[in-house]
Structures are given as structure tokens and as C-alpha cells.
Amino acid sequence: MDAPETPKNYLTADYSIKSWLLTVDHKRIAVLYLVSITAMFLLGSAFAAGIRLELLTPRGDLFTSDTYNKLFTMHGIVMVFFFLIPSIPAVLGNFLVPIMIGARDLAFPKINLLSWYIYVIGATFAMFAMITGGVDTGWTFYTPYSSWVSHTNVTATAIGIFITGFSSILTGLNFIVTIHRMRAPGLTWFRMPLFIWAHYATSLVMVLGTPVIAITVALVGLERIFHLGIFNPQMGGDPILFQHLFWFYSHPAVYIMILPSMGVISELITCFSRKSIFGYSFVAISSLAIAFLGFIVWGHHMFTTGQSVYTGMIFSILSFAVAIPSAVKTFNWTATLYRGSLSFEAPMVYALCYLGLFTIGGLTGLFLATLGTDVHVHDTYFVVAHFHYIMVGGAILGYLGGLHFWWPKITGKMYPDGIARTAAIIVFIGFNLTFFPQFVLGYMGMPRRYHFYVDEFQVLNVLSTAGAGILGVGYLLPMFYFVWSLIYGKKAPANPWGATGLEWTTPSPPPTDNFAQTPVVTEDAYSYENLPVPTRASAV
Amino acid sequence: MSNHAAASLAHQHQFDDAEQQYEASTLGMWVFIVNEVMFFGAMICAYVVYRVVHPGVFEHASQQLNITLGLVNTTILITSSLTMALAVHGAQQGKRGQMLGYLLLTMVLGAAFLGIKGFEYAHKYSEGLVPGLNFTYTGPHADESQLFFSLYFALTGFHALHMVIGLGILGALFAVGARGMFSRDYHTPVEISGLYWHFVDIVWIFLFPLLYLLGLH
Numbered sequence: 001m002d003a004p005e006t007p008k009n010y011l012t013a014d015y016s017i018k019s020w021l022l023t024v025d026h027k028r029i030a031v032l033y034l035v036s037i038t039a040m041f042l043l044g045s046a047f048a049a050g051i052r053l054e055l056l057t058p059r060g061d062l063f064t065s066d067t068y069n070k071l072f073t074m075h076g077i078v079m080v081f082f083f084l085i086p087s088i089p090a091v092l093g094n095f096l097v098p099i100m101i102g103a104r105d106l107a108f109p110k111i112n113l114l115s116w117y118i119y120v121i122g123a124t125f126a127m128f129a130m131i132t133g134g135v136d137t138g139w140t141f142y143t144p145y146s147s148w149v150s151h152t153n154v155t156a157t158a159i160g161i162f163i164t165g166f167s168s169i170l171t172g173l174n175f176i177v178t179i180h181r182m183r184a185p186g187l188t189w190f191r192m193p194l195f196i197w198a199h200y201a202t203s204l205v206m207v208l209g210t211p212v213i214a215i216t217v218a219l220v221g222l223e224r225i226f227h228l229g230i231f232n233p234q235m236g237g238d239p240i241l242f243q244h245l246f247w248f249y250s251h252p253a254v255y256i257m258i259l260p261s262m263g264v265i266s267e268l269i270t271c272f273s274r275k276s277i278f279g280y281s282f283v284a285i286s287s288l289a290i291a292f293l294g295f296i297v298w299g300h301h302m303f304t305t306g307q308s309v310y311t312g313m314i315f316s317i318l319s320f321a322v323a324i325p326s327a328v329k330t331f332n333w334t335a336t337l338y339r340g341s342l343s344f345e346a347p348m349v350y351a352l353c354y355l356g357l358f359t360i361g362g363l364t365g366l367f368l369a370t371l372g373t374d375v376h377v378h379d380t381y382f383v384v385a386h387f388h389y390i391m392v393g394g395a396i397l398g399y400l401g402g403l404h405f406w407w408p409k410i411t412g413k414m415y416p417d418g419i420a421r422t423a424a425i426i427v428f429i430g431f432n433l434t435f436f437p438q439f440v441l442g443y444m445g446m447p448r449r450y451h452f453y454v455d456e457f458q459v460l461n462v463l464s465t466a467g468a469g470i471l472g473v474g475y476l477l478p479m480f481y482f483v484w485s486l487i488y489g490k491k492a493p494a495n496p497w498g499a500t501g502l503e504w505t506t507p508s509p510p511p512t513d514n515f516a517q518t519p520v521v522t523e524d525a526y527s528y529e530n531l532p533v534p535t536r537a538s539a540v
Numbered sequence: 541m542s543n544h545a546a547a548s549l550a551h552q553h554q555f556d557d558a559e560q561q562y563e564a565s566t567l568g569m570w571v572f573i574v575n576e577v578m579f580f581g582a583m584i585c586a587y588v589v590y591r592v593v594h595p596g597v598f599e600h601a602s603q604q605l606n607i608t609l610g611l612v613n614t615t616i617l618i619t620s621s622l623t624m625a626l627a628v629h630g631a632q633q634g635k636r637g638q639m640l641g642y643l644l645l646t647m648v649l650g651a652a653f654l655g656i657k658g659f660e661y662a663h664k665y666s667e668g669l670v671p672g673l674n675f676t677y678t679g680p681h682a683d684e685s686q687l688f689f690s691l692y693f694a695l696t697g698f699h700a701l702h703m704v705i706g707l708g709i710l711g712a713l714f715a716v717g718a719r720g721m722f723s724r725d726y727h728t729p730v731e732i733s734g735l736y737w738h739f740v741d742i743v744w745i746f747l748f749p750l751l752y753l754l755g756l757h
């Protein structure tokens with residue numbers, strides 16, 4: 001027994017399978033999520049590869065139209081509902097929220113475990129639907145196509161999404177209560193890490209928005225089973241009402257994907273600039289502002305549905321307003337970088353790539369929020385490029401950056417920094433090569449969701465497919481060196497980056513109860529100015 | 541202030557003390573209720589939209605509902621809210637008998653509500669007014685009327701599901717309470733279940749006028 005040197009941590013506390021499947025430790029649940037979400041990411045990526053390969057040529061020579069429709073639908077569903085929405089909250093949030101606020105666990109550990117099981121059951125349902133025929137409605141399930149016309153497995157998929165929604169709701173509920181009631185003594189609201197603020201805002205969106213989509217897809221399911229006509233114009237129903245309800249959730253849902261990522265970026269930028277974040281309280285409040293404004297702009301998805309021009313104008317103006325808090329964050333990050341003593345460890349490289357992609361994604365959102373330009377590029381590849389810049393560029397880079405930052409804490413192992421930095425740059429290059437041509441394609445008029453296109457578009461599509469290949473390499477690399485680090489990686493110290501924050505005061509990996517004694521917080525977040533000169537992780 | 545000797549027995553490891561646990565559980569239930577409001581809200585929103593789009597049809601269709609039964613059920617539910625409040629009061633005072641008695645009464649009232657609802661459903665079925673199963677209504681605007689009944693069954697069905705879950709919760713409380721698990725110092729589950737029960741009642745207070753009364757002259 002070498003007990004004194006290696007006290008038990010949450011990973012070594014018990015090795016049995018049962019101890020994992022019945023765990024109520026938020027850290028283990030985070031790991032469970034990490035594994036299942038990674039599997040879903042691989043699946044979603046396989047669908048994406050199929051789409052891009054088909055689009056290499058202007059004719060549908062790889063898949064039939066039916067198969068192609070199913071490919072992009074299932075790609076969207078898997079990526080949005082089963083990867084992007086849970087990614088940061090369920091993995092990094094679960095692991096870090098209690099530790100960062102000095103608590104021993106989330107407020108409701110059993111509900112937390114339940115949320116993972118719900119996720120798995122929901123995902124299984126959706127997988128079942130895909131194996132037994134697939135779905136072809138697009139991830140947006142627009143009626144009456146989804147309720148009336150499509151002969152694919154819409155009902156089973158809808159049930160899967162309905163179920164998974166509860167996992168999101170329960171996670172949000174747990175975070176809200178934990179953040180309100182379980183902060184360590186001295187950790188006032190305005191001393192909380194920005195990661196926590198971001199998760200607080202995200203949780204509000206999860207609790208307020210998710211039920212709306214859950215009931216909406218449930219109604220579509222009921223329509224299919226019982227042939228009701230709630231959204232069917234032939235029976236007096238209104239398909240536009242479906243779109244209102246759908247986007248009332250799904251626009252805020254994009255903030256479920258991006259807000260946590262913004263929280264991660266705030267942590268990375270201050271840490272690797274060795275400066276406290278510029279305008280802390282503005283960044284904190286802007287998360288709440290984004291969450292709030294996110295609920296009143298859904299109509300910008302419906303400019304072309306024939307809603308009245310005044311409605312369109314109002315939604316357009318409101319959408320511009322969302323750009324304000326996003327810009328507040330971006331400018332504050334930039335101001336933090338300015339005159340900081342920057343170091344370019346892998347997490348920081350991911351963060352900087354994030355800044356580039358998120359800015360492009362956000363600015364093109366303004367093009368779309370402008371009525372006139374939207375009518376021109378609506379439902380073209382311009383929109384596809386826009387939301388991929390935000391969701392794939394923004395949300396995933398934040399997720400990867402966060403994983404690299406906290407990987408030593410989660411696993412107790414260091415990964416090779418050089419390869420990790422290279423991977424980030426490969427992702428950045430591959431990403432831009434994939435999606436920038438799509439802005440041009442969309443502007444030139446290539447509609448989304450078609451697998452035939454005019455010959456003139458081929459060059460840009462070939463570029464895009466080539467970029468997707470590079471991007472794929474960039475995504476696969478971390479999987480390899482992360483697994484490598486588990487076996488061969490150097491042991492991680494408690495605080496490899498010299499960062500502030502309670503999570504770095506615990507050993508890596510943390511013990512089951514997180515803290516031997518409840519910590520007492522006496523200073524503001526990010527007081528890097530009081531810290532000694534950084535020791536670079538590679539020198540550890 | 542709670543009695544710490546007794547209270548420390550009754551809190552889970554992630555909390556510092558029973559008081560923190562109590563506050564967390566209560567807040568958790570409130571957040572859950574807000575989430576539930578959005579569930580019902582989406583459907584009520586759909587209902588209101590269609591009511592505005594097809595005013596005449598909805599008015600006519602809603603007159604097929606039995607207002608007397610609806611009114612009886614409303615009274616039953618309001619009474620059950622009162623008995624639930626008394627059960628919570630009993631638990632707070634540490635009066636086990638009072639708590640159990642009122643819990644039982646609440647369950648009886650809840651079951652009565654569901655019984656009447658079931659009777660109403662059966663009646664609608666026999667009249668051919670259940671969309672998807674046997675909708676044979678032939679009056680004017682049958683399609684739009686089907687819309688009304690779809691929403692009627694969705695809303696009241698979802699509400700009834702909540703009642704069933706509520707009855708399950710009350711049953712569990714009764715079983716646990718009978719074994720003396722609650723005391724003056726520890727009665728959080730009774731309180732937050734009370735919140736849930738009141739919420740389900742309040743939803744009905746909205747559904748009743750929306751579905752039954754709006755078309756009345």
C-alpha cells in the first residue's frame with residue numbers, strides 16, 4: 001500500500017463497473033457523459049462525411065436523394081441534440097460547477113445520475129429510429145412535412161428528443177440550485193468565475209426553453225400517431241405555429257451551445273494573459289443579457305414565412321440587440337489580451353482560434369438579421385456557413401479548449417502540448433477551408449439541403465470537402481493524444497497552468513468529496529496580478 | 541433555527557446542514573414548477589392562438605363539454621389544496637396523525653377528480669368526440685372542432701398525468717410518514733410535495749375557464 005503518497009481520488013476510489021454505473025459523484029457522471037457524447041460526435045461526423053462526399057460532384061452519384069435527406073437530417077439531430085447541447089454543460093459543467101464554487105457535490109446527485117440515464121435512453125431511441133429507416137425531415141421537423149407527408153421514422157426520433165430534453169432540464173435545475181445555495185463562504189455572486197455565470201445563464205435557458213420544444217415535438221408525435229391536425233392546415237391547424245414554438249426554443253438553444261463556450265473562453269483568456277479579465281461584471285451580466293434577449297428574437301428564422309413586415313422589422317431590430325452583449329464579451333476578451341503577458345499553451349491556442357471563428361459567425365448573423373439580405377440568402381449555404389461558424393467554430397472550439405485546460409484536472413495526466421497546439425491550428429485551417437467557401441456558395445445562390453447543384457458551384461464544393469478532411473484530422477488528433485496521455489502522460493500537478501480558481505486548489509484528480517475542508521474565498525476571481533510570475537506547464 | 545442535534549442526522553453529505561438542504565430542495569421545486577409552467581404554457585399558447593383563429597368553431601365545440609362536472613371537479617381540487625396545506629401544517633407542527641389524516645383526505649379528493657375526469661372521457665368517447673380514436677363528429681367545421689378536442693385532450697390529459705404522479709408522491713409520503721420519518725425538524729419532502737400539488741391545482745384553475753367557460757353566454 002502506498003497510501004500516503006497517492007490518497008484515493010475520484011477515479012481510484014472504486015474500480016467496479018457498478019461503482020461507475022451507480023455513481024452519484026458529479027465528476028464520475030461528467031466522465032460518463034464525456035464517453036457517451038464523444039461516441040455521438042463520431043456518429044454525427046460520419047454522417048457529415050457522407051454529406052460532404054456526396055457534394056464533391058454536382059450529380060447525386062453516391063447516395064439516392066432519400067438517403068441524402070436522411071444523412072443531413074440525422075447529422076443535424078445528432079450534432080445539435082445529442083452533442084452540442086449537452087457537451088460543455090454535461091461534461092465540463094458537471095465536473096467543474098461544484099468544485100469551482102467550493103461545494104462537495106451538486107445539490108441533487110441522484111437527479112444528476114438520472115439525467116445521464118435519460119440522455120442514454122433518449123439517444124438509444126433516436127439511434128433506433130436511425131437504424132430502422134432514418135428520418136428525412138431536417139433537424140427542424142417542419143410541419144406538415146414531418147406530421148403528414150414523411151414516411152420515415154419521425155415518431156421514434158421525436159420521442160428520443162423529447163426524452164433527452166429532460167436530461168437537459170434536470171442538469172439546468174441542478175446547476176441553478178447548486179449555484180444559488182451551495183457557494184462556499186465568501187464566494188459572493190460577483191466573485192464567481194465567469195464559467196459559473198455562463199452556466200447559470202445557460203441553465204435558465206435550459207429550464208425555460210426545453211419544455212417548449214419537448215411539448216412541440218410531442219405534439220408532432222401525437223399528430224402522427226393519432227392523425228390529429230394541430231399543425232396541419234388541412235384540418236384547420238397552422239404549420240407556422242409549429243415554427244414559432246420550435247424557434248422559441250431553438251433560437252435560445254443556440255445559446256445553450258454557445259454561452260458555456262463563452263464561459264470557458266473567459267477562463268482561458270485571463271489565465272494565459274496573466275491578467276484579471278477586463279470588465280468582469282460586464283462579462284458576467286452579458287451572459288444573462290444574452291440568455292434574456294435570446295428568448296425574444298426567434299422570429300428572425302421566419303422572415304420568409306409571410307409574417308407581417310412589422311413583425312419582421314421588430315424581430316430584426318431585436319436580433320441586432322443580441323449582438324451587443326456578444327460584442328461586449330468579445331471586446332472585453334480583446335482588452336484582456338492587450339498588454340497581457342501571453343503564453344500560447346494549447347488551451348490558449350484553441351481560445352484564440354475561437355475568437356476568430358466566433359467573430360465571423362457573429363457578424364454574419366447580423367447579415368441574416370437584416371431583413372433584406374436575409375431574404376436573399378435565406379435557406380442557402382450562407383446560413384449553413386453562419387451557424388457552423390458559430391456552433392462548430394465557436395461551441396466546439398470552446399469545448400476543446402476547455403477539455404485541454406481541465407484535462408490534467410480531470411484525469412491527473414498531462415498531454416503533449418506541441419501536438420495539441422498543432423491540432424488546434426489544423427482545426428482552424430480545416431474549418432475555414434470547409435465553411436468559408438459556403439458563404440460564397442450561399443451568396444451565389446446554392447440552396448441548402450439539395451444534393452444536386454449546377455456545375456459552376458463544383459470548385460467551391462470540392463474545396464469545402466477537402467477542408468472537411470483536414471478538419472476531421474484536427475478532431476481525431478485530440479482523441480489519440482488524450483488517450484495516449486492516460487497511459488503515458490506525465491502526472492499532472494494540482495495547478496499546471498498557475499491558474500486562479502478553487503478547482504486548482506484540489507489535487508489532480510480531485511478526491512471524491514472535492515475538498516478536505518470547505519474553502520473560504522477571500523478575493524475576487526482572477527487576481528492574477530497578485531500571483532508570482534507564471535511557471536510554464538511544459539517546464540513542470 | 542432548527543435543532544442541530546436532530547437535524548444533522550437528516551442531511552445528505554453534499555450539504556453543510558439541514559437548513560441548506562431545506563433551502564436547496566425548496567428552490568429546486570420552484571425551478572421545476574417554472575419549467576412546468578413552460579410545458580403547459582406552450583400548449584395553452586397553441587390553444588389561445590387557435591381560439592382566436594377559429595372563434596365560432598371553438599365556442600361551439602366547447603359547449604360539448606359538461607360544465608357541471610367541470611365545476612364539481614374544480615371544487616374538489618380547491619378543497620384538496622386546502623387539505624394538502626393542512627397536511628403540511630400538521631407536519632410542521634410534528635403532529636403525525638393530523639398529517640397522515642389530511643394526506644389521506646387529499647388523496648381521496650385527487651382520486652375523485654380523476655374518477656370524474658375518466659367519466660367525462662368515457663362520455664366523450666361514446667359521443668365520438670375523441671380525435672384519433674373515434675372522431676365522428678359531423679357538425680359544421682368538423683376539422684376545426686377536432687382541433688379543439690385535440691387540445692382539450694392534450695391539456696387535460698397532461699394535467700391528469702400530473703395528478704397521477706401527484707397521487708404517487710402522496711402515497712409515498714404517507715407510507716414514509718406512517719413510519720415516523722418526519723418530525724418538527726425534518727419535513728421538507730412534505731412541504732415541497734405540497735408545492736407541487738398546489739401547482740397542479742392552479743393549472744386546473746386556468747384550464748377550467750379556458751376550456752369550459754369561455755364560450756358561455
Ligand code: HEM
Pocket residue numbers: 140254255257258300301319320322323326361362364365366368369370374377378379383386387390391
Ligand atoms: C451566438 C451564437 C449563435 C448561434 C449558435 C447561431 C446558430 C444558428 C443556427 C443553428 C441557425 C440555423 C437554423 C436553421 O437550421 O435554419 C441560425 C440561423 C440564423 N441566425 Fe444565428 N446563431 C448565433 C448568433 C446569431 C446572431 C448574433 C444573429 C443576429 C444578430 C443571428 C441571426 C440568425 C438568423 C437571422 C438566422 C436565420 C437565417 C435564415 O434561415 O434565413 N445568429 N443561427
Ligand SMILES: [Cu+2]
Pocket residue numbers: 250251254297298300301
Ligand atoms: Cu436564431
